[in-house]
Amino acid sequence: MAAAAAPDHLFNLRNNLYLGSYQAAINNSDLPILSSEDAVERDCLVYRSYIALGSYQLVINEIDSSAATPLQAVKLLAQYLSNPHDKESIIASLKEWLADPAIGNNATLRLIAGIIFMHEEDYSEALKHTNAGGTMELHALNVQIFIKMHRSDYAEKQLRVMQQIDEDHTLTQLENAWLNLAVGGSKIQEAYLIFQDFSEKYPMTGLILNGKAVCCMHMGNFDEAETLLLEALNKDAKDPETLANLVVCSLHLGKSSSRFLSQLKLTHPEHILVKRASSAEDSFERAVQSVA
Structure with a gap:
């Protein structure tokens, strides 16, 4: 008989991170005796939850230079997100680590590299490090990158790989949903x-x-969408996706979106919707000047 699979002590912790229950991931991370490898993964998941909540400095302060490679990678992500003026040196460090034969193939380091290069919109560089897969998170990130590149055919191939590994996995289901949304x-x-x-x-x-x-919103049910988004706003008043979606939803409902756009400008000035709005305002100003 085949030996029973060992229990996955980190299942709930991972699931909370994947589904956006970041505080729950942090609160329920005090797990029974873990192997040293699982303990490192647990800490990575907890620190990534803190990063998702915007607590970058806590992560930077708590992970010291003697920590394992996966934790160093997570710390690098916190530094990248917290310091937009120092991105070049952070990316230089990242490339140095990826070129190091001793650690370059570490799955967490490759995942963080994919996330950072995705932020940089350098999708081909991201794929260099994620395309080989190896973990469900790397496969899921590949799907995300291909969606960003408007290559739903490649995204679908990656999704099929995930479905063959575990069709019911939370990440498989999530990527299936995002891909369906992208295809429309x-x-x-x-x-x-x-x-x-x-x-x-x-x-x-x-x-x-x-x-x-x-x-x-895609199905034209803007009233229902607004109800859901206001509920999301109650959970996190600064979430950029909620604010951006509320701007779009309000416009379709004929309501003012200026408050949501102002909040988005204040909390996430780099958001694509903010950049587009600013660009539109600039164009409008130029047009006004030209006829004035």
């Missing part, structure tokens, strides 16, 4: 059902609410 049309309803399933199985998070709301 009749796939929107399928995406909605995945988010609906999550909302019945797990505590409601901003990520699930935003997913459902975007599906609703």
Whole structure:
């Protein structure tokens, strides 16, 4: 008989991170005796949850230079996100580590590299480090990168790999939903059902609410979308995706979106919607000047 698989002590912790229950991930991270490898992964998941909550400095302060490679990679992500003026030297350090044969192939380091290069919109560089896969998170990030590149055909191939490994995995389901949203049309309803399933199985998070709301907007149900987004805003008043989606939703409902856009400008000045709005304002100003 085949030996039973060892229990996955980190399952709930991972799931909380994937679904956006960051505080729950942190609060429930005091787990029974873990192997040293699992303990490092647990700490990575907890620190990534802190990063998702914007507590960059805590992560930078707590991970010292003697920590394991995966933790050093997570610290680098916190430094990258907290210090927009020092991105060049942080990316230089990252490239140095990736070129080091001793640590360059570490799955967490490759994942963080993919995330950072995705932020930089350097998708080919991101894929250099993520494309080989090796973990469900790396496969999931590949799907995200291909969606960003408008290559839903490649994203679909990656999703099929994930489905072959574990069709019911939270990340497989999530990437299926995001890909359905990217493809659009009749796939929107399928995406909605995945988010609906999550909302019945797990505590409601901003990520699930935003997913459902975007599906609703695609289907023209802007009133329902607004209700979901306001619920998400109650959970996190500074979440950039919630604010951006509320701007779009309000415009479709004929309501003022200026308050949500102002909040987004204050908390996330680099957000693509803020940049587009500023660019539109500049164009308008130039047009006014030219006829004045």
